[in-house]
Amino acid sequence: MAAAAVVAVAAVVAEVGAVAEPLGIGLGWRPELSAVLAEDPSLFVEVIAENVDPSRLPDDLAALVAEGRTVIPHGIRLSLGGARHPDPRRLDHLATLAERVRAPFVSEHIAFARAHGIEAGHVLPVPRSREALDIISENVAVAQAALPVPLALEHVAALVEWPDPTMSETEFIAALLERTGALLLLDVSNLYANAYNHGFDVVGALGELPLDRIAYVHVGGGTHRDGRYYDTHTDPVAPEVLAVAEELCARADPPGLLLERDGGFPSADETRAELDAIAAAARAGASRRAGRAV
Amino acid sequence: MPSEPARRARLEADQAAFLEALQGRAPTPAGFDGDDMSAAAASLLRKRLGMVVHDWPALAYAVGEDLPEAFARYAQATPPPAVGEGLADGLGFALGLDPGTLTGEARAEILHARARFVVRSGRVAARRGPFAGAATLRHPRRVLVVMRLPGLGIGHVQLGGRGR
Numbered sequence: 001m002a003a004a005a006v007v008a009v010a011a012v013v014a015e016v017g018a019v020a021e022p023l024g025i026g027l028g029w030r031p032e033l034s035a036v037l038a039e040d041p042s043l044f045v046e047v048i049a050e051n052v053d054p055s056r057l058p059d060d061l062a063a064l065v066a067e068g069r070t071v072i073p074h075g076i077r078l079s080l081g082g083a084r085h086p087d088p089r090r091l092d093h094l095a096t097l098a099e100r101v102r103a104p105f106v107s108e109h110i111a112f113a114r115a116h117g118i119e120a121g122h123v124l125p126v127p128r129s130r131e132a133l134d135i136i137s138e139n140v141a142v143a144q145a146a147l148p149v150p151l152a153l154e155h156v157a158a159l160v161e162w163p164d165p166t167m168s169e170t171e172f173i174a175a176l177l178e179r180t181g182a183l184l185l186l187d188v189s190n191l192y193a194n195a196y197n198h199g200f201d202v203v204g205a206l207g208e209l210p211l212d213r214i215a216y217v218h219v220g221g222g223t224h225r226d227g228r229y230y231d232t233h234t235d236p237v238a239p240e241v242l243a244v245a246e247e248l249c250a251r252a253d254p255p256g257l258l259l260e261r262d263g264g265f266p267s268a269d270e271t272r273a274e275l276d277a278i279a280a281a282a283r284a285g286a287s288r289r290a291g292r293a294v
Numbered sequence: 295m296p297s298e299p300a301r302r303a304r305l306e307a308d309q310a311a312f313l314e315a316l317q318g319r320a321p322t323p324a325g326f327d328g329d330d331m332s333a334a335a336a337s338l339l340r341k342r343l344g345m346v347v348h349d350w351p352a353l354a355y356a357v358g359e360d361l362p363e364a365f366a367r368y369a370q371a372t373p374p375p376a377v378g379e380g381l382a383d384g385l386g387f388a389l390g391l392d393p394g395t396l397t398g399e400a401r402a403e404i405l406h407a408r409a410r411f412v413v414r415s416g417r418v419a420a421r422r423g424p425f426a427g428a429a430t431l432r433h434p435r436r437v438l439v440v441m442r443l444p445g446l447g448i449g450h451v452q453l454g455g456r457g458r
Contacts, residue, residue, distance in 0.1 A: 051379070083306030114376075115309035121342050121374030121383070124316070127308065131301055159334035162312075163325030197330075228333055234344065263344055 021104070023070055023216055023256025025279050032265040034060040036272060043275070044070040044216075046258055047101070049093065050077050054100040061101075071101035072216070079113035080139045080153070081126035091146040098149050105215055107152040107185045108143070110136065110176060125158035128165035128172045133179075140180040152215035153177065154185035157193035157231035169194060170208035177213055184210060186254065187218035188244040189231050196229040202244055211252035219245055219278050220260040234264035237274055242281045249285025250292075257282055318370040339369055345380030346387060350407075352399035353388055364391070375411075375418035382411045382418040389413055398431035402438050405429050406450070409442040 026044035027037055037043055038060060045064055052058065057065065065071055075094050078086050098106050111123035126132050144151050155173050167175065177184055186209065195202035219242075221235040229238075237259070245257060257278050261271070296304070314320035315331060316338055322331045343365050347354045354361055368387045375382040385407040388400070396404070409425045411418050425442040436455035442448045 050377075083302045083309060112309050115306050115313050118310060118313055118317075119374045119376050120313055120316075120338075121379075122338055124309075124313065127305070132305060135298075135302055135305055159337055160316075160326060160330035226333075230337055232341075263348055 021070075021255065023258075025275055025282075026070075026072075026216070026256055026258035027271070027275060028074070028258060028260045028262075029061055029064070029071075030261065030265070031058070031060075033261065033271060036268050036275075037064060040272075040275075041067065041069070044072070044256055044258065046072045046074045046107075046260075047097075049073040049075040049097050049106070052097065054093070054097040057100065065101045070104060072103050073097045073101065073106045075106065075108040076123060077113045078108045078143065079111070080108055080143060081110055081124075081132070081136050082112040082114060082139070083135065086139055086143050086146075088146070091143055095147050098147065103149055105150040105152055105183060106147060107154055107215065109154050109156050110173065111156045123156045125156055125160070125162065127162040128167045128169065130166060133167075133172065133175055137176060137179045140176065140182055144180065144182070150183055150215070152183035152185040153180075154187055154218065155190055155194075157187070157190040159197060159228065159230075161198055168200070168208070170205050174208065174210055177210055182213075183215035184213040185216060185218060186211075186214050186248065187220065188248060189218065189220040189222055189237070189241045189260075192238075192241050192244050193222065193229045193231045196224075196240075203247055206244070206248055206251060211248070211254070214252065214254040216256040216258055217245065217248065217254045218260050219257055221274075232264075233260050233262035236266070236270075237277065242277060245278060246281040246285040246288075249282045250288040251285075253286065253289070254282075317373060339366060342369060342374060342383065346384040347380075349380035350384040350388070350400075350403050352397060352403050353384060356395060356397040356400040357391065372416060377420050378411055378418060381407055385411050386413060386416065386418045398429065398433075401429040402431060405438060405440040406448075409440045409448045 023044040024042055026046060027033055029037060029045050029047045037045060047061060052061065073094055078090050080086060094106055109123040110126060112126055113120050113123060126136060153176065155169065191205055192202055195205060219237055220231060220233045221237045222229055222231045223235040248254065259274055259278060311320060311323045315322050316335045318335060322328050343362065346365065357364055365387060368390055372386055375386060385404065388404050405427045408427055410421055412421045421442065422444065424444060428437055428439045430437055434455050437453045438450060439453065440448065440450040
Protein backbone atom coordinates (compact mmCIF):
# COMPACT_ATOMS: atom_id res chain seq x y z
CA MET A 1 0.00 0.00 0.00
CA ALA A 2 2.75 2.38 1.07
CA ALA A 3 4.87 1.30 -1.89
CA ALA A 4 1.97 1.98 -4.22
CA ALA A 5 1.62 5.47 -2.76
CA VAL A 6 5.34 6.14 -3.27
CA VAL A 7 5.10 4.98 -6.87
CA ALA A 8 2.04 7.19 -7.42
CA VAL A 9 3.74 10.24 -5.91
CA ALA A 10 6.88 9.57 -7.93
CA ALA A 11 4.74 9.34 -11.06
CA VAL A 12 3.15 12.72 -10.31
CA VAL A 13 6.57 14.27 -9.69
CA ALA A 14 7.88 12.87 -12.95
CA GLU A 15 4.77 14.02 -14.78
CA VAL A 16 4.80 17.64 -13.63
CA GLY A 17 8.57 17.79 -13.82
CA ALA A 18 10.72 20.28 -11.96
CA VAL A 19 11.99 23.05 -14.23
CA ALA A 20 13.32 25.10 -11.34
CA GLU A 21 13.94 25.18 -7.61
CA PRO A 22 10.80 25.82 -5.56
CA LEU A 23 10.19 29.57 -5.23
CA GLY A 24 7.14 29.64 -2.97
CA ILE A 25 5.13 32.84 -2.86
CA GLY A 26 6.41 36.08 -4.41
CA LEU A 27 5.62 39.74 -4.87
CA GLY A 28 6.45 42.10 -7.72
CA TRP A 29 8.87 44.77 -6.53
CA ARG A 30 7.53 48.32 -6.50
CA PRO A 31 8.83 51.12 -4.25
CA GLU A 32 5.45 51.09 -2.46
CA LEU A 33 5.77 47.36 -1.65
CA SER A 34 9.36 47.53 -0.47
CA ALA A 35 8.49 47.15 3.25
CA VAL A 36 6.37 44.03 2.71
CA LEU A 37 9.16 42.45 0.66
CA ALA A 38 11.88 43.38 3.15
CA GLU A 39 10.11 41.98 6.22
CA ASP A 40 9.29 38.52 4.78
CA PRO A 41 12.44 36.69 3.67
CA SER A 42 10.35 33.82 2.27
CA LEU A 43 9.05 35.99 -0.60
CA PHE A 44 10.66 35.78 -4.01
CA VAL A 45 10.82 38.90 -6.12
CA GLU A 46 10.13 40.02 -9.66
CA VAL A 47 11.31 43.36 -11.01
CA ILE A 48 10.11 45.12 -14.16
CA ALA A 49 13.34 45.17 -16.16
CA GLU A 50 12.71 48.52 -17.85
CA ASN A 51 12.19 50.26 -14.49
CA VAL A 52 15.70 49.76 -13.14
CA ASP A 53 19.29 50.46 -14.13
CA PRO A 54 21.41 47.33 -13.46
CA SER A 55 24.40 49.53 -12.57
CA ARG A 56 22.38 51.55 -10.08
CA LEU A 57 19.70 49.37 -8.47
CA PRO A 58 17.40 51.05 -5.95
CA ASP A 59 18.87 50.47 -2.45
CA ASP A 60 16.01 48.30 -1.19
CA LEU A 61 16.13 46.06 -4.27
CA ALA A 62 19.93 45.78 -4.02
CA ALA A 63 19.47 44.71 -0.38
CA LEU A 64 17.11 41.90 -1.44
CA VAL A 65 19.70 40.71 -3.97
CA ALA A 66 22.46 40.90 -1.36
CA GLU A 67 20.52 38.75 1.09
CA GLY A 68 20.18 36.06 -1.57
CA ARG A 69 16.52 36.50 -2.43
CA THR A 70 15.48 35.05 -5.82
CA VAL A 71 14.89 38.04 -8.12
CA ILE A 72 13.41 37.56 -11.59
CA PRO A 73 13.72 40.32 -14.21
CA HIS A 74 10.43 40.71 -16.07
CA GLY A 75 10.60 42.55 -19.40
CA ILE A 76 7.64 44.49 -20.75
CA ARG A 77 9.01 46.23 -23.87
CA LEU A 78 11.06 43.63 -25.74
CA SER A 79 8.16 43.21 -28.18
CA LEU A 80 8.90 39.55 -28.92
CA GLY A 81 5.55 39.39 -30.67
CA GLY A 82 6.49 42.28 -32.93
CA ALA A 83 7.55 42.19 -36.54
CA ARG A 84 11.16 43.21 -35.86
CA HIS A 85 13.91 41.20 -34.23
CA PRO A 86 14.23 42.18 -30.57
CA ASP A 87 16.37 45.29 -30.03
CA PRO A 88 19.96 44.26 -29.06
CA ARG A 89 20.18 47.14 -26.56
CA ARG A 90 17.01 46.02 -24.78
CA LEU A 91 18.31 42.44 -24.76
CA ASP A 92 21.63 43.61 -23.37
CA HIS A 93 19.81 45.50 -20.60
CA LEU A 94 17.81 42.39 -19.69
CA ALA A 95 20.91 40.17 -19.79
CA THR A 96 22.94 42.58 -17.64
CA LEU A 97 20.13 42.85 -15.11
CA ALA A 98 19.79 39.05 -14.97
CA GLU A 99 23.47 38.79 -14.09
CA ARG A 100 23.34 41.66 -11.59
CA VAL A 101 20.48 40.06 -9.62
CA ARG A 102 21.76 36.48 -10.21
CA ALA A 103 18.40 35.51 -11.72
CA PRO A 104 17.61 31.83 -12.40
CA PHE A 105 15.67 32.96 -15.50
CA VAL A 106 13.98 36.04 -16.98
CA SER A 107 10.50 36.53 -18.37
CA GLU A 108 8.80 38.46 -21.15
CA HIS A 109 5.47 38.48 -22.98
CA ILE A 110 3.99 36.88 -26.05
CA ALA A 111 2.97 40.32 -27.22
CA PHE A 112 4.00 43.30 -29.29
CA ALA A 113 4.87 46.69 -27.78
CA ARG A 114 5.45 48.85 -30.86
CA ALA A 115 4.96 48.94 -34.61
CA HIS A 116 6.23 51.40 -37.23
CA GLY A 117 8.01 53.21 -34.40
CA ILE A 118 4.78 53.82 -32.49
CA GLU A 119 4.89 52.71 -28.88
CA ALA A 120 1.87 50.88 -27.49
CA GLY A 121 2.70 51.73 -23.87
CA HIS A 122 1.45 48.25 -23.05
CA VAL A 123 1.74 44.61 -24.14
CA LEU A 124 -0.72 43.92 -26.95
CA PRO A 125 -1.97 40.59 -28.32
CA VAL A 126 -0.58 39.01 -31.48
CA PRO A 127 -2.47 37.39 -34.34
CA ARG A 128 -2.69 33.64 -33.81
CA SER A 129 -1.62 32.55 -37.29
CA ARG A 130 1.07 30.16 -38.55
CA GLU A 131 2.85 33.13 -40.07
CA ALA A 132 2.96 35.05 -36.78
CA LEU A 133 4.02 31.88 -34.95
CA ASP A 134 7.02 31.52 -37.30
CA ILE A 135 8.10 35.13 -36.82
CA ILE A 136 7.64 35.13 -33.04
CA SER A 137 9.46 31.80 -32.67
CA GLU A 138 12.43 33.30 -34.46
CA ASN A 139 12.31 36.46 -32.31
CA VAL A 140 12.28 34.29 -29.18
CA ALA A 141 15.28 32.31 -30.48
CA VAL A 142 17.18 35.57 -31.04
CA ALA A 143 16.40 36.63 -27.47
CA GLN A 144 17.38 33.25 -26.02
CA ALA A 145 20.74 33.42 -27.79
CA ALA A 146 21.45 36.81 -26.18
CA LEU A 147 20.37 35.92 -22.64
CA PRO A 148 22.58 34.23 -20.04
CA VAL A 149 19.63 32.38 -18.43
CA PRO A 150 16.45 30.64 -19.67
CA LEU A 151 13.50 32.73 -20.87
CA ALA A 152 9.94 32.23 -19.64
CA LEU A 153 7.07 33.53 -21.79
CA GLU A 154 3.84 35.00 -20.49
CA HIS A 155 0.54 35.07 -22.39
CA VAL A 156 -1.32 38.39 -22.06
CA ALA A 157 -4.83 39.51 -21.19
CA ALA A 158 -6.53 41.08 -24.20
CA LEU A 159 -9.93 42.74 -24.36
CA VAL A 160 -9.90 42.49 -28.14
CA GLU A 161 -8.83 39.55 -30.29
CA TRP A 162 -7.37 39.46 -33.79
CA PRO A 163 -9.86 38.18 -36.37
CA ASP A 164 -9.79 34.70 -37.90
CA PRO A 165 -7.30 32.93 -35.59
CA THR A 166 -6.13 29.58 -36.93
CA MET A 167 -5.29 28.32 -33.43
CA SER A 168 -6.78 28.63 -29.95
CA GLU A 169 -4.75 30.68 -27.50
CA THR A 170 -3.56 27.57 -25.65
CA GLU A 171 -2.55 25.89 -28.93
CA PHE A 172 -0.56 28.97 -29.89
CA ILE A 173 1.22 29.14 -26.52
CA ALA A 174 1.95 25.41 -26.51
CA ALA A 175 3.30 25.51 -30.09
CA LEU A 176 5.55 28.48 -29.33
CA LEU A 177 6.98 26.83 -26.20
CA GLU A 178 7.45 23.55 -28.07
CA ARG A 179 9.35 25.23 -30.90
CA THR A 180 11.55 27.46 -28.76
CA GLY A 181 12.04 25.39 -25.61
CA ALA A 182 11.05 28.47 -23.59
CA LEU A 183 9.51 28.11 -20.13
CA LEU A 184 5.94 29.18 -19.32
CA LEU A 185 5.04 32.12 -17.12
CA LEU A 186 1.43 31.17 -16.53
CA ASP A 187 -0.72 34.16 -15.55
CA VAL A 188 -3.91 32.81 -14.02
CA SER A 189 -5.54 36.28 -14.12
CA ASN A 190 -4.78 36.71 -17.82
CA LEU A 191 -6.11 33.23 -18.52
CA TYR A 192 -9.27 33.98 -16.51
CA ALA A 193 -9.66 37.38 -18.23
CA ASN A 194 -9.47 35.93 -21.73
CA ALA A 195 -11.71 32.98 -20.85
CA TYR A 196 -14.32 35.33 -19.38
CA ASN A 197 -14.12 37.97 -22.11
CA HIS A 198 -13.87 35.62 -25.08
CA GLY A 199 -16.02 32.77 -23.82
CA PHE A 200 -13.78 29.75 -23.38
CA ASP A 201 -13.53 27.38 -20.44
CA VAL A 202 -10.66 28.35 -18.16
CA VAL A 203 -10.32 24.89 -16.58
CA GLY A 204 -10.25 23.30 -20.01
CA ALA A 205 -7.57 25.80 -21.05
CA LEU A 206 -5.42 24.80 -18.07
CA GLY A 207 -5.60 21.22 -19.33
CA GLU A 208 -4.30 22.28 -22.75
CA LEU A 209 -1.22 24.12 -21.49
CA PRO A 210 2.17 22.47 -20.89
CA LEU A 211 2.03 22.80 -17.10
CA ASP A 212 5.33 20.92 -16.80
CA ARG A 213 7.06 23.94 -18.37
CA ILE A 214 5.91 26.48 -15.75
CA ALA A 215 8.71 28.67 -14.40
CA TYR A 216 6.34 30.57 -12.10
CA VAL A 217 2.79 31.88 -11.97
CA HIS A 218 1.41 35.41 -11.97
CA VAL A 219 -1.66 36.30 -9.93
CA GLY A 220 -2.97 39.82 -10.53
CA GLY A 221 -5.92 41.91 -9.44
CA GLY A 222 -8.77 43.00 -11.62
CA THR A 223 -12.41 43.94 -11.74
CA HIS A 224 -15.66 42.98 -13.46
CA ARG A 225 -17.42 45.93 -15.09
CA ASP A 226 -20.10 46.20 -17.79
CA GLY A 227 -19.93 42.52 -18.67
CA ARG A 228 -16.16 42.46 -19.03
CA TYR A 229 -13.28 41.51 -16.76
CA TYR A 230 -10.47 44.08 -16.65
CA ASP A 231 -6.97 42.91 -15.66
CA THR A 232 -6.06 46.17 -13.93
CA HIS A 233 -3.38 45.18 -11.38
CA THR A 234 -4.79 48.05 -9.32
CA ASP A 235 -7.71 46.11 -7.79
CA PRO A 236 -7.74 43.18 -5.34
CA VAL A 237 -7.33 39.63 -6.69
CA ALA A 238 -10.78 38.33 -7.65
CA PRO A 239 -12.04 35.11 -5.99
CA GLU A 240 -12.52 33.65 -9.48
CA VAL A 241 -8.79 34.12 -10.17
CA LEU A 242 -7.83 32.48 -6.87
CA ALA A 243 -10.04 29.56 -7.90
CA VAL A 244 -8.01 29.21 -11.12
CA ALA A 245 -4.80 29.26 -9.06
CA GLU A 246 -6.21 26.48 -6.85
CA GLU A 247 -7.30 24.44 -9.88
CA LEU A 248 -3.83 24.85 -11.38
CA CYS A 249 -2.20 23.61 -8.16
CA ALA A 250 -4.60 20.66 -8.11
CA ARG A 251 -3.18 19.63 -11.50
CA ALA A 252 0.49 20.58 -11.22
CA ASP A 253 3.09 21.77 -8.76
CA PRO A 254 4.20 25.17 -10.10
CA PRO A 255 7.53 26.32 -8.59
CA GLY A 256 6.09 29.64 -7.38
CA LEU A 257 3.15 32.02 -7.45
CA LEU A 258 3.69 35.79 -7.51
CA LEU A 259 1.32 38.67 -6.81
CA GLU A 260 1.40 41.56 -9.29
CA ARG A 261 0.20 44.93 -8.02
CA ASP A 262 0.91 48.06 -10.08
CA GLY A 263 -1.11 50.77 -8.40
CA GLY A 264 -3.91 51.65 -6.00
CA PHE A 265 -1.58 50.20 -3.38
CA PRO A 266 -3.41 48.85 -0.31
CA SER A 267 -2.01 48.81 3.23
CA ALA A 268 0.80 46.41 4.06
CA ASP A 269 -1.72 44.32 6.01
CA GLU A 270 -3.98 44.01 2.96
CA THR A 271 -1.03 43.07 0.75
CA ARG A 272 0.01 40.39 3.24
CA ALA A 273 -3.59 39.11 3.31
CA GLU A 274 -3.57 38.81 -0.50
CA LEU A 275 -0.29 36.88 -0.38
CA ASP A 276 -1.79 34.60 2.28
CA ALA A 277 -4.88 34.05 0.13
CA ILE A 278 -2.69 32.99 -2.82
CA ALA A 279 -0.71 30.63 -0.56
CA ALA A 280 -3.97 29.17 0.79
CA ALA A 281 -5.29 28.59 -2.76
CA ALA A 282 -2.03 26.84 -3.67
CA ARG A 283 -2.24 24.65 -0.55
CA ALA A 284 -5.88 23.78 -1.22
CA GLY A 285 -5.00 22.76 -4.77
CA ALA A 286 -1.96 20.78 -3.63
CA SER A 287 -3.98 18.83 -1.08
CA ARG A 288 -6.55 17.96 -3.76
CA ARG A 289 -3.69 16.75 -5.96
CA ALA A 290 -2.21 14.70 -3.09
CA GLY A 291 -5.67 13.22 -2.44
CA ARG A 292 -5.87 12.09 -6.03
CA ALA A 293 -2.33 10.73 -6.07
CA VAL A 294 -2.91 8.37 -3.11
CA MET B 295 4.60 31.99 -49.97
CA PRO B 296 6.02 35.51 -49.52
CA SER B 297 9.63 35.98 -48.39
CA GLU B 298 10.39 36.43 -44.71
CA PRO B 299 10.98 40.21 -44.96
CA ALA B 300 7.64 40.52 -46.78
CA ARG B 301 5.88 38.49 -44.09
CA ARG B 302 7.44 40.61 -41.36
CA ALA B 303 6.46 43.81 -43.18
CA ARG B 304 2.88 42.59 -43.47
CA LEU B 305 2.75 41.72 -39.76
CA GLU B 306 4.13 45.14 -38.86
CA ALA B 307 1.59 46.94 -41.06
CA ASP B 308 -1.24 44.93 -39.47
CA GLN B 309 0.05 45.62 -35.97
CA ALA B 310 0.50 49.34 -36.70
CA ALA B 311 -3.09 49.60 -38.00
CA PHE B 312 -4.37 47.85 -34.86
CA LEU B 313 -2.25 50.10 -32.63
CA GLU B 314 -3.27 53.35 -34.37
CA ALA B 315 -6.92 52.35 -34.00
CA LEU B 316 -6.46 51.58 -30.29
CA GLN B 317 -4.87 54.99 -29.82
CA GLY B 318 -7.73 56.73 -31.61
CA ARG B 319 -5.91 57.88 -34.74
CA ALA B 320 -7.38 55.41 -37.21
CA PRO B 321 -10.60 53.46 -37.71
CA THR B 322 -10.98 49.88 -36.47
CA PRO B 323 -9.33 47.55 -39.02
CA ALA B 324 -11.56 45.09 -40.85
CA GLY B 325 -12.55 41.99 -38.90
CA PHE B 326 -12.02 43.35 -35.37
CA ASP B 327 -14.99 43.61 -33.02
CA GLY B 328 -15.87 47.30 -32.63
CA ASP B 329 -17.14 47.05 -29.06
CA ASP B 330 -14.10 45.08 -27.93
CA MET B 331 -11.83 47.65 -29.64
CA SER B 332 -13.56 50.49 -27.79
CA ALA B 333 -13.24 48.69 -24.46
CA ALA B 334 -9.55 47.97 -25.12
CA ALA B 335 -8.86 51.56 -26.22
CA ALA B 336 -10.54 52.97 -23.10
CA SER B 337 -8.67 50.51 -20.88
CA LEU B 338 -5.30 51.42 -22.42
CA LEU B 339 -6.03 55.11 -21.92
CA ARG B 340 -7.01 54.53 -18.27
CA LYS B 341 -3.81 52.60 -17.60
CA ARG B 342 -1.75 55.30 -19.29
CA LEU B 343 -3.40 58.07 -17.31
CA GLY B 344 -3.07 56.02 -14.10
CA MET B 345 0.71 55.78 -14.57
CA VAL B 346 0.95 59.54 -15.17
CA VAL B 347 -1.16 60.37 -12.11
CA HIS B 348 1.01 58.04 -10.02
CA ASP B 349 4.19 59.88 -11.03
CA TRP B 350 2.68 63.39 -11.18
CA PRO B 351 0.35 63.87 -8.20
CA ALA B 352 0.77 67.66 -8.06
CA LEU B 353 0.24 68.06 -11.81
CA ALA B 354 -2.89 65.90 -11.65
CA TYR B 355 -4.17 68.01 -8.75
CA ALA B 356 -3.41 71.25 -10.60
CA VAL B 357 -5.27 70.18 -13.75
CA GLY B 358 -8.16 68.95 -11.60
CA GLU B 359 -11.42 67.67 -13.04
CA ASP B 360 -10.38 68.52 -16.63
CA LEU B 361 -7.63 65.90 -16.39
CA PRO B 362 -9.31 62.90 -18.10
CA GLU B 363 -10.42 64.98 -21.08
CA ALA B 364 -7.18 66.97 -21.38
CA PHE B 365 -5.10 63.80 -21.13
CA ALA B 366 -7.28 61.98 -23.68
CA ARG B 367 -6.67 64.80 -26.20
CA TYR B 368 -2.92 64.66 -25.57
CA ALA B 369 -2.85 60.84 -25.76
CA GLN B 370 -4.72 60.72 -29.05
CA ALA B 371 -2.16 63.07 -30.60
CA THR B 372 0.90 61.58 -28.88
CA PRO B 373 1.81 57.89 -28.63
CA PRO B 374 3.40 56.81 -25.33
CA PRO B 375 7.15 57.54 -24.99
CA ALA B 376 9.70 54.82 -25.74
CA VAL B 377 11.31 55.24 -22.33
CA GLY B 378 10.33 56.42 -18.90
CA GLU B 379 6.71 55.27 -18.69
CA GLY B 380 4.51 57.59 -16.59
CA LEU B 381 7.23 60.06 -15.68
CA ALA B 382 8.24 60.69 -19.30
CA ASP B 383 4.66 60.58 -20.56
CA GLY B 384 3.57 63.13 -17.96
CA LEU B 385 6.33 65.48 -19.10
CA GLY B 386 5.05 65.41 -22.66
CA PHE B 387 1.55 66.12 -21.34
CA ALA B 388 2.68 68.85 -18.91
CA LEU B 389 4.66 70.80 -21.52
CA GLY B 390 1.52 71.09 -23.65
CA LEU B 391 -0.53 72.67 -20.87
CA ASP B 392 -1.12 76.38 -20.36
CA PRO B 393 1.65 77.33 -17.89
CA GLY B 394 -0.86 79.61 -16.15
CA THR B 395 -2.76 76.56 -14.88
CA LEU B 396 0.31 75.05 -13.18
CA THR B 397 0.94 75.32 -9.47
CA GLY B 398 4.44 75.69 -8.04
CA GLU B 399 4.38 72.03 -6.99
CA ALA B 400 3.49 71.01 -10.55
CA ARG B 401 6.34 73.14 -11.90
CA ALA B 402 8.65 71.39 -9.42
CA GLU B 403 7.54 68.02 -10.82
CA ILE B 404 8.28 69.28 -14.33
CA LEU B 405 11.81 70.30 -13.26
CA HIS B 406 12.54 66.90 -11.77
CA ALA B 407 11.28 65.18 -14.95
CA ARG B 408 13.22 67.54 -17.24
CA ALA B 409 16.41 66.59 -15.41
CA ARG B 410 15.81 63.02 -16.65
CA PHE B 411 14.21 63.51 -20.05
CA VAL B 412 14.32 65.83 -23.04
CA VAL B 413 11.38 66.61 -25.30
CA ARG B 414 12.25 67.06 -28.97
CA SER B 415 9.50 67.78 -31.48
CA GLY B 416 6.93 66.30 -29.13
CA ARG B 417 8.85 63.08 -28.39
CA VAL B 418 10.30 62.33 -24.99
CA ALA B 419 13.76 60.73 -24.76
CA ALA B 420 16.27 60.04 -21.98
CA ARG B 421 18.51 63.04 -21.24
CA ARG B 422 22.20 62.33 -21.81
CA GLY B 423 23.79 65.71 -21.06
CA PRO B 424 23.79 68.04 -18.05
CA PHE B 425 20.74 69.97 -16.90
CA ALA B 426 20.05 72.82 -14.52
CA GLY B 427 16.72 74.49 -13.94
CA ALA B 428 14.97 76.55 -11.30
CA ALA B 429 11.41 77.29 -10.26
CA THR B 430 10.00 79.79 -7.81
CA LEU B 431 7.60 78.24 -5.32
CA ARG B 432 5.24 79.93 -2.89
CA HIS B 433 4.02 79.22 0.64
CA PRO B 434 6.71 79.63 1.77
CA ARG B 435 8.41 81.57 -0.99
CA ARG B 436 11.55 79.72 -2.12
CA VAL B 437 13.55 78.77 -5.20
CA LEU B 438 13.98 75.12 -6.19
CA VAL B 439 17.08 74.31 -8.23
CA VAL B 440 17.40 70.89 -9.89
CA MET B 441 20.64 69.79 -11.54
CA ARG B 442 21.79 66.77 -13.47
CA LEU B 443 25.49 66.06 -13.92
CA PRO B 444 26.22 63.02 -16.08
CA GLY B 445 28.01 60.38 -14.02
CA LEU B 446 27.05 62.04 -10.73
CA GLY B 447 23.28 61.86 -10.87
CA ILE B 448 20.51 64.32 -10.09
CA GLY B 449 20.32 66.63 -7.12
CA HIS B 450 18.21 69.52 -5.94
CA VAL B 451 18.49 72.37 -3.46
CA GLN B 452 15.94 74.83 -2.12
CA LEU B 453 17.01 78.39 -1.47
CA GLY B 454 15.06 80.48 1.01
CA GLY B 455 11.93 78.94 2.37
CA ARG B 456 11.79 80.54 5.81
CA GLY B 457 8.33 81.93 6.44
CA ARG B 458 7.98 85.68 6.68
